[in-house]
Amino acid sequence: MTQQVSRSEKNVTIADVAARSGVSRAAVSKVFNGRGGISVATEARIRKAAEDLGWTRSSAAFALRSSKSMAVGLILNTAVADPDAIPMTPQVLLGIEQVIAKLGYGLLLHVFSDNPEDENQAYRRLAADKRVDGVLLTNARIDDARFKLLADLGLPAVLIGSPPPGLSFPHVDNTPPGAGVDESVRHLVELGHRKIAYIGGPNSRVQPKIRAEAFLESMASAGLQPTATVSIGSTAEMAVTATKQVMCQPEPPTALIFGGDVMAMAAMHYLRGTGLDIPGDVSVVGFDDQPVAEYMNPGLTTVTRNSTQRGMHAAIQLLRILGLDLPDPGPLDRPRLIVRGSTGPAADR
């Protein structure tokens, strides 16, 4: 029982604790920072005093003095075209939080619009403000200026995903970064598909580009020519547009691989509307399992990744850079293909 919670909880400072336990403020500080030099008895007395007074160190004073904010920033940049979509699954967030919370770190969220100009400003400010000790990045662009900028600013950062080719930057991703797409292709080839198309996000983003390239490679190793490889955008609308276009070709594909589940689901919806049967006429594969992909009719065959783990590893890597003594988390789980009803034997035509 902590008595009197609301007893005009003034600002109980370290001085109060020191006074109550009859020691100096420095002694209290030492105890609560794990720095030795305090006798066991004294430490117990100090801890008790702090407990009684309900004292917690002021994060502001701590930050000022130690220039550690004990917070990491998560920076999401939304696409202008699709302001409603945050390129981040809640699971990643959860993973990050799980790691940092128990180490006393907070997660400061930032959502920037996709405007490189004020983004520059924003990052500068972030570094100058020192509200965070490091940042987590997502959704890298091919010509992303953030990597150089952050390096210049000296702000520790870890990218969730892969950096642009040729650039070395701390990041967390599967190896190879295109993992998952190869399995999708293999699965379709085994089902007898020869005419396969890929419809994914814009080539200006690293992740979609990598996936498109992985598709091309996988097709090549299967000895196949892709029917189409479309890099367009990550929205449902764009997926439909691209699907329409691809299916209107003289030799339409019998299977479609998408860069994301929402794209795939939207396309399924559209295809059904045109009277095509899935998977009778055309097979559909998604990417990055959405919980609801399972409930589609037919269920969507897709690639699932351990998103919570992605978040955890990213957080761990960042904290390691910040100097915390954490074990290397090792590689990420390999993405897995989940076969459901949206893929079937190739139509015989």
Place this chain on the structure above:
Amino acid sequence: MTQQVSRSEKNVTIADVAARSGVSRAAVSKVFNGRGGISVATEARIRKAAEDLGWTRSSAAFALRSSKSMAVGLILNTAVADPDAIPMTPQVLLGIEQVIAKLGYGLLLHVFSDNPEDENQAYRRLAADKRVDGVLLTNARIDDARFKLLADLGLPAVLIGSPPPGLSFPHVDNTPPGAGVDESVRHLVELGHRKIAYIGGPNSRVQPKIRAEAFLESMASAGLQPTATVSIGSTAEMAVTATKQVMCQPEPPTALIFGGDVMAMAAMHYLRGTGLDIPGDVSVVGFDDQPVAEYMNPGLTTVTRNSTQRGMHAAIQLLRILGLDLPDPGPLDRPRLIVRGSTGPAADR
């Protein structure tokens, strides 16, 4: 062109700005805190100097001195039963961010597991730490201790959703809080349905309870007896369990209203598996439009809310409590029923 970005960006402090513009530190402070008393010319000089030096006030020092952290906390409590589900759509997050970011506030995210014991601790710490000036709450429980606790701690807070009945607490929700369910019932009644069941989240949560009650009221005003009202849990699995049970009754309903879209989608999936036609045999209605609800087959009839707006209003209310001079945002948009293919005329049996 800001010259020399990486010129060992030491700690450029307010003193540097003062020196460069030939004034005292106090003058600089005054300019950047909107307190008058500085001549236009001097102010311009000061601002230019700050610009040149890339100076931003240290958030730590500011927080220490002014005891304002310029951050708000968003507290999510995940259900133990379903650790992968954050009870929060990204849109709400986006709405919050849009409001607070341009006012210089940061969003500090916290995810607690559903354990009331350490939750208490966590809130105490949150208040003591003063890392946030106020908090946003979600997912209220009927016997939620947080409201009293936060009041005791003097930590400003706004609940997204409605507080437990009988309790007054700053919050943002539709009026009435059950809005949307009534429309669903009316829609089904107009289609000729008489046997309607409701399957929603647990009664221990405020929101699900309110929705269940709204369902009962709407049924009563239509002169109907509900076939079933199940309060179970918000997961897909639980929705399926409940659906199975409800449909096995001697007189199964011809229409099902669910407390959430994921529940509805999972149930649709299950119902199809049992050979039932949607909406031929049974109509299905969801709640809180998920973008993908549209792509189900048939499309899911559901209630959509302006989630971004919910987030914005919650943030605005909190900032108003914190003393910012913002206009009252007024009421939320009323939820709208979106009729898609999952609802149709009542089966004739």
Place this chain on the structure above:
DNA sequence: TTGTATGCGTTATCAG
């Protein structure tokens, strides 16, 4: 209109 002095709560240093 501008400058000076002081304190916010903590940690680091260094002498006891």
Place this chain on the structure above:
DNA sequence: CTGATAACGCATACAA
């Protein structure tokens, strides 16, 4: 092992 004391960077009353 302990206790002063000086920063950390800023905001504010008050003096000029």
